[in-house]
Every structure is written in C-alpha cells, then in structure tokens.
Amino acid sequence: MATRRIVTPLILSRLSSIQKRCLSDQVFPKITTHYTIVDRSTDSRWKDVNMERFVDEADVVVVGGGPAGTAAAIKIKQLAEAAGKELRVCLVEKSAQMGGHTLSGAVIDPIALNELIPDWKEKGAPINTPVTKDVFSFLTEKSAIRVPILKGMPMDNHGNYVVRLGHVVNWLGEQAEAAGVELYPGYAAAEVLYHEDGSVKGIATNDVGIAKDGSPKEIFERGMELHAKCTIFAEGCHGHLTKTLFKKFNLRENCEPQTYGLGLKEVWEIDPAKHEPGKVEHTVGWPLDKSTYGGSFLYHLNESSPIIAIGFVVGLDFTNPYLSPFREFQKFKLHPSIRSTLEGGKRIAYGARALNEGGFQSIPKLTFPGGCLIGCTAGFLNLPKIKGTHYAMKSGMLAAEAVFDAINSETPSETIGIDPVAYEEKIKNSWIWSDLKAVRNCRPSFHTNLGLYGGVAYSGFTIMVGGREPWTFKHGDPDHKRLKPAKECKPIEYPKPDGVITFDLLSSVALTGTNHEADQPPHLTLRDDTVPVKQNLAVFDGPEGRFCPAGVYEYVPLEDGSGQRLQINAQNCLHCKTCDIKDPSQNVNFVVPEGGGGPAYNGM
Secondary structure, X not given: OOOOOOOOXXXXXXXXXXXXXXXXXXXXXXXXXXXXXXXXXXXXXXXXXXXXXXXXXXXEEEEOOOHHHHHHHHHHHHHHHHHOOOOOEEEEEOOOOOOOOOOOOOEEOOHHHHHHOOOOOOXXXXXXXXXXXXEEEEEOOOOEEEOOOOOOOOOOOOOOEEOOHHHHHHHHHHHHHHOOOEEEEOOOEEEEEEOOOOOEEEEEEOOEEEOOOOOEEEEEEOOOEEEOOEEEEOOOOOOHHHHHHHHHHOOOOOOOOOOEEEEEEEEEEOOHHHOOOOEEEEEEEOOOOOOOOEEEEXXXXXXOOOEEEEEEEEEOOOOXXXXXXXXXXXXXXXXXXXXXXXXXXXXXXXXXXXXXXXXXXXXXXXEEOOEEEOHHHOOOOEOOOOEOHHHHHHHHXXXXXXXXXXXXXXXXXXXXXXXOOHHXXXXXXXXXXXXXXXXXXXXXXXXXXXXXXXXXXXXXXXXXXXXXXXXXXXXXXXXXXXXXXXXXXXXXXXXXXXXXOOOOXXXXXXXXXOEOOOOOOOOEEEOOOOHHHHHHHHHHOOOHHHHOOOOOEEEEEOOOOOOEEEEEOHHHOOOOOHHHHHOOOOOEEEOOOOOOOEOOOOOO
C-alpha cells in the first residue's frame, strides 16, 4: 500500500500566512454549502429572495411511504370510515414513486397484512411465492455445513412469502390512495415544525432550485409547510428527522444505543435448471471473521423469469477500518455453494440499505407531544428472524388507533400538538413487544471474545428457553465508536472483480437508477469540512471510502502531491445512511436532497 502524505499542523506552522491559506484551500476545500449548515441570513445572494412558505393543514401527516407509513395511513382511514368521521390524512415520501427507495431481502410474515387487508390476495397483492424450503448453513472457505432448522425456530419460514418489497409497498400505496389517503411521492420532508409550546406542528418539505454553491437559482421555490394535529414518523432506519426528535424530546434517555447493519442486495436472473421457487437460504461465517457480525440470504422468487434475490449483511459495529462491506459481499459470491447458483446467470439489480439490529434494548420512547415513531425508525426488527415488515405494519396500525382515539377524544390535549400516549402501551401489549423481548440477547451475545461462535451458541440457548432468561445484555458503545485506528489493523486484500460473478462498485451503482439534480448543494453535509482529513484520514485511513456502498466518499491526491482531500460524489448516494451511522467523528449529517432524488429501485 502506498504511503500517504498528510499535511500536519507542524508543517502548517512553518509556512507563511499566504502559503497556509492556499494550502488550506487545497486540503480543506469548501464542501458543504447546504442551507442546514450555512446560514443564508448572512449571505447577500439571498437578500431579496421571498422566503415565505405555503401552508396546508391536515388532521394527520405521515412521513415516509414504506410498509409502516402506508399501513398507518390506511388504518386511520379505515377507522374514520367505520366511525363516520372525516379525517384528512396526507403522506409524504421522498422517493419519486412509492417503493422506489425500499430495499429488503425480503421474506415477509403476512400476519399484519392479514389483519389490515384480509382480502389482499383478491386485490392483487404482489405476494406470490410461499416459502417451500429452508436452508441454513455455516460457511468455511470451501464448504457449507448444514444446520438443521426445526419447527418454531427463528429461521423456520413456514407460512411466509418471498417478495420484492418495493412492489408490495407500491401496491400498499395504491390501497392507501383508494382509501382516501393523499399521497405525495417526490416530496421530501426536510424539517420538523414546532408550536410555541414545543409540541410538533408538522413538517416542511425542502427548498428546491438551489445551486451547488448555495445560491438561489431563478427557479428557486421555498418548501411548503404541512401542519397536522398529529404527525407520524415512518422514515425507516436512522431517519434524518427522527434523529432530531431523539434530541428534542430526549427519547433515547432510557434505552441502549441503536446498533446497525448494512444490507447489500443484488437481483439475478439465473439458469432455469437451478431455480427453485420458494427456496430460502441463509448463511453465517465466511468470508467474515469470527469477530465481525453478518450473514447472507438467497431467495428464489416465483416470477415470469427465474429470479433470485441474493444479499449480504455486515454489522456496522465492525472494528477494522479497512473492511469494505461491498467487497465482502462480492467475495462471498465466490464461495463454491453460492457461485454454482450464479454461474450462467445475469445480475440485473443492485442496492444497499442500513438496518436496525439493536432490537428490544434499543427501542426509544415512542411518543411525544404532536407525534410518534413507527416501523424501522423506531427500531422494530427481529434480527434472528431477519424480519421487520410485519412489525412495521403492525406498529403503524397500533399508532393509527392511538392517534385516531386521541384526535377524537373528549378530553382536551395538554399541548397543541396531540400526544398519542396510548400507542406505547398498545405496543407493549402486542406481539411486537413479546417477540422482540424473547430474542433480546441474541445480537449482543456476539460481543464476547468468542464472537460468532459464542453468539450462535447463546442464540441457540435463548431460543431453547424461549427468551425467558432473567438477564438482559447491553450493546455497549455505538457503532461509530468501535473502529480501531488504522495503525492497529491489517489492510484486507480483496480479489479483483471478474465482471461475471463479482463486480466493481461503480458498475453496481449504475444498476440502481440513482439520480440527483447535479447542480444542488451536496445533501451529505459536513459539520466541519476539515475533520475528514484531520481525523478520518489521519487516524483511520479514510474508512468512509470503504464502508460506503456507493462510492460517494473519495480521497483524491492534491495537485502538488503534498496530501489528499475529500471529494463527495453525492450524485451516487443510495440514501442508505451508512455514513451518518459509521462516520467515526460523527461529522456527516444526511439531509434530504431535492424531492425525487436517490435510487430508483424496481422491486428491491
């Protein structure tokens, strides 16, 4: 590996003031121009720009159009119709179309859907592949050791379905619209609004028509305000607005830090002779070492062509800054038991998304004056089952009940924004709570010297006792604090992509349909533009260039060869949130780009 020259404070101290300024501009160029970081009130270019927002009123606003948000919106309209009430429900979704940013394995349990829309089959839900076979294996470099799956174990998928979740979400959007929900895809919620008493008032969509340098274009338009009696946040994993709510209302005061994984996924069209519709395969082990949490999935769908979904999840609590989740995924596909399925096939899609792994210990307070949290933004995911869709939908339905009752209560609200306090109790009395409590120790049990082996052994134990052990493990440090300095770690050598089974990063991103307006401020903002070089590069050898699954972060040489600077290729961003989670300096803050920007997944 080539030696990197980094400009140190000692070198800077020996230069003249003019040299320092010129060098500083090279090493620390202005990267962040977004209005959430750069104050427009002091920028003369904005002096005469009309900053008034259009305001609209609704009864309920739902932020996010995934399984949780659509289920919540549908349920509220169902309750209103049954009670003879008129409620205006608006749903905003940053993707250009419903399901366009959705990415999951996915095998779903239909329990919540059966309750919400009992006749989903008759209504044409794209859920056509019942699970017919379960396979679970421990991988070594050359072999696959089968592990038996007994009835009732988390990996038992009897009664579940293999789906392309983006298609399911799109269908749920159609059901929501038919129920009277107002859908606004392509509108990104960018800011939480508050009443004078501190309760949530609603949201504002982002401003559009801003140039990359932060100046207003002739087509500039201010975002609109959407006010509501109650706002339901269904942003998915690590929601950008939910983060601000955690701080505003101290919602994480009594829970463990959330811990995350990065899920990478490809869709392949394979040789029909190798296709087994309904077959579900999972693995743990190789190529990850025993100290790195992760595993794989390979699902056979029943569609007009022989399609499989294959993916790899790496826990974001990994410690080696040289680890690349994307390249671990590519390496995994070279295993003989996996390669044999892919040979003769063609990759047709790629994507990535962070997922919650904290489980029961990491569930925050769910309600606050003016709103509540549902689905993955609240952390509802059963890691041993590798499922969260049914929890997302059920939490949305329970929130809808609480919100509907609170809005129609004869008891006046103590705050202007209504607090649906009953929602938290409904969650605790539901199968969401009991399910997650039963497997609460599976994930943190991997944080021992035995790593994978200890975690697998303990997970087996907790399943045998039904999760009734009287103790609860803690997760410890958040993911961003777990990276070790580069000098303490060994670089990882990965095989070069062959273009047949394994691929490079940029050709993969090309399959995502990702598109952002080029002339806009980067939505991956830095609180301090100097930190990446001073801290991340100097101490951790620039890990964001490896843990990002889309090639967004790149350290490039300075023209005079004296060091490197950070370049952010924001147009590549998949909105996976990995950088916001794993950045060791917590300097990156994801904000929404212009509405409609991002990946354009087709049933991921």
